Amino acid sequence: MRKTIIPGLALVLFLAASALLAQAPQKPQKPAPSPGFVPLAELNLFPQDKLSAEVNLEGAILRLVAAAVKQEDPAFSSMVASLRSINVQVFPLAGIDAGAVKTKIDRAVHWLEDRGWKANLRVKEKGEETYIYLKEQDGQIVGLTVLTFQPGDEAAVINISGRIDPAQIGRLGQSLHVQQLERVPAGKKPH
């Protein structure tokens, strides 16, 4: 009898202690989101299971990336080190009715404008649309959001938050090519 009671008592105590400690006030796991952060999941622009590429990088991993490429690519390293998050969603539009996606892109544009994002670029041509929005705080750019909609090809949303130098991002972006990166096997990108 005692042989069964003592381990049982130990298990109950262990679980109770774990529950109590789990309830205890803890240090916040995540810092407050950057003012330039756009919650793409909340915007619900594209069906999550049909994305052709998705990137979700946050502070800790970005700092590790910056440290890892410091020697090899100092410009890229310094740019990444100042960022708080990078989020990308790419949704293929080939062979589907893009009307619903277009509506969601328009809604996202309103969402950004309602929250103080300023349009840096709006291009509309032959049904294609591209928007580049910037978020400023205390005279500093803290967020960059790109929305692009190309019927028959793809739609995408990119949000970068942190301390942002658009010129630096532009330079680095121009020097990189999506096609080359897509050839490299990657986990989440492209699916």
Place this chain on the structure above:
Amino acid sequence: MNRIEDMPCDEALDLLEPYVDGDLPTAVADCLRAHLETCRSCAGELALARRIQSELRSLPQLDCPPEILERVRSQGGEVVPFRPRRTGLPLRIAAAAAMLVLSLGGGALFVHFQQQPRQPSAAEIAQATQEARYALAYIGKVSRRAGLDVRDDVLARRLVRPATRSVSLSLGVATQEPAPVRGEQP
């Protein structure tokens, strides 16, 4: 009422054995003797008890074989100190306290490791680097495309439209407004 007359037979029978061994106090032994003088049944039981005792005493005394004594001495040579038997309560309290401490410590460690963020591997960092570059490359691709559109717009507004207007005026043909601007930049 006399005590001798009061002693019942069952009480007298219980006292027979200590009486035969000589263990009874004198007063009780006198009472028993008085009862036995008047009770034939109990007196018969006393006679039987005495006969059994004398027969047991007549049995021969056996000695333990020397080899067994030697074995007992060799195995039990060490003197075992006498320890009073402990009650179980303090041991149980100590066990419960130890269990509580272990549980709290284990629980704390469990929660600590649950909350500890996992360090990404080198492969995961390489993957993240690739993804960050992909994001930048995508911005580059979008801005290249948008930049081209802006340049087309600038060309249309500043060169094509004025040229069309001047040619139409010189030919005396009403000009038709060109298509709306392709891109706009606030």
